[in-house]
Amino acid sequence: MAPENDHAAAARDSSRAAARVSPASVTTVDDTTDTVRRSDLPGGVRLVTETVPGVRSVALGIWIGIGSVDETPEQAGAAHFLEHLLFKGTRRRTAAGIAEEMDAVGGELNAFTAKEHTCYYAHVLDTDVALAVDVLADVVTDAELAHTDVELERGVVLEEISMRDDDPEDLLGDMFDETLFGDHPLGRPVIGSEDSIRAMSRDTLHSFWRGEYTAPRMVVAAAGNLDHDHVAELVAAALDRAAQGHTGARPVPPRTATGARPVRTGALGLLDDDSEQAHMMLGVPTAGRAGRGLPVLAVLNSALGGGLSSRLFQQVREQRGLAYQVYSSTVRYADAGALSVYAGCAPERLGEVVAVVRDVLAEVAADGLTEAEVVRARGALRGGLVLGCEDTASRMNRLGRAELDHGRQRSLADSLARIDAVTPAEVAALAGELLAQPLTAAVVGPYGDVDDLPAALRDLA
Structure with missing residues (x-):
């Protein structure tokens, strides 16, 4: 029929x-x-x-x-x-x-x-x-x-x-x-x-x-x-x-944290893979969506590894040529989140890459970001947010995620204002809190055992 x-x-x-x-x-x-x-x-x-x-x-x-x-x-x-x-x-x-x-x-x-x-x-x-x-x-x-x-x-x-x-x-x-x-x-x-x-x-x-x-x-x-x-x-x-079947039902409210802290700091994961490159991710846990400072975290992430002028890109790729691809990213869920750094490099250069990344994270944890870095990061976020709303699919995604995650919509003007309000002092405080935690790492590459990894990673295990 x-x-x-x-x-x-x-x-x-x-x-x-x-x-x-x-x-x-x-x-x-x-x-x-x-x-x-x-x-x-x-x-x-x-x-x-x-x-x-x-x-x-x-x-x-x-x-x-x-x-x-x-x-x-x-x-x-x-x-x-x-x-x-x-x-x-x-x-x-x-x-x-x-x-x-x-x-x-x-x-x-x-x-x-x-x-x-x-x-x-x-x-x-x-x-x-x-x-x-x-x-x-x-x-x-x-x-x-x-x-x-x-x-x-x-x-x-x-x-x-x-x-x-x-x-x-x-x-x-x-x-x-x-x-x-x-x-x-x-x-x-x-x-x-x-x-x-x-x-x-x-x-x-x-x-x-x-x-x-x-x-x-x-x-x-x-x-x-x-x-x-x-x-x-x-x-x-x-x-x-x-x-x-749901007459009179109210919408399910946004997901809330369960109260558990589902993180293991200072852990090291390794998968032996016969690949041409070593792939490394290094990071720390962050608060979940209900935690404070989402715009501050976004600015910190952007300045760390969000663009061509970021510290990690400049230090790892531009000044030392250790890796083609290096960047940082964040995720936030109801229970927890993460700030992580990815790099892919020749296996024999993994130790140098990890050492430079750890040095950059330690510097930012101790001293924060310069005012110029914060200004650039705010500008990059503003531009990315506005340009990301240029097509209907991106706008639809923004609406759906906001309704499920927060139960409300935030106007573009309000989001831009929150980014503009982030100060170097706020970024320094959050960096000191997050980046001073023990680092967690995962590696995929031609390493048969943890003992084959460079010392800069082995001391995380």
Whole structure:
């Protein structure tokens, strides 16, 4: 039986949903532009939209506040496995049908899984927003999860794990998390393990999907040439089935810390790999999202290793030529975060690289940054933030993450003001607090044993 025309279905149901979306539920988030608006929809679903003048597209995502940290060890990799499976067909659409509908309008359809959330998204012309809403809602809430598809995608996920294992930099990131966060769920790779994926049953995946992908955990974010009220009607109609079991439910609030401190400072992880380069990650734990000083940490990270003028890039690459790639980065989760430095170099030069990195971190911990470094870092962050909002997909991502992580939206002007307010004294205080901690390291390279590593790393073990 051919599926019902999706454009017609969305149009038919929108009038029924309109009565349930009260204008009083719409909140203007950014009073300076009136472009970002938020609504609570039936069943606890949240909708956040941003109108972007002058574009002809809409980026739309259904975000679920569930990721790999919500899995048991037996479920490791389930959220990512589901990301593959939900596109394999619904009761109304085959996998080929889904692809054909999106290709017919030149749209993009994809998904990604992270440690604390999952997002299914589409990027379409503004005239095709009803189709995007209908397809995404169908995939997320009404997939079939057929046994044959589970077996088919099991092989695909195992191939993806093999690809990760062949990429030392990707493998290093997972190893660093495992070394720093230990047995905490943050220490497990999002993709799962070969053993966990081979053992994953269809029943386990179905139970995880139905138990976790609930309406109160969903955020629909959209940015582009759109009308908020129209999108609200479309989303309420498309997610009507998911909302029915949650009448009167409130949205699940942002994830909070569990109270545990899931970090192991001063640990060293090593994976012997017959590669041409040694790949090293060195770092320290930071506070989670609820901790203070996010803009200060961003400035510190930018000045340390965020650009061509950063200390690490200048000291490691420009002045000594020890590595082609060196940078620092930060992550922040509900329970904890990390500030880390990555470098890839010839195996025989790893000791020099580690020594220089440790010296730079020690200098910044002791003396902070110069005023010129702070000014440059603030400017780099301002530019990156504004340029990162130039396309609708980036704006949609900003909306979805903010709603899930913080339960609120921060205007671009407010974010820029917070960056501008960071002082050298604040950066020095945070650097002294963070960088004085024992360092944690992970290495992927041709080293058979910890004893084969340079002394600058061995003393961390």
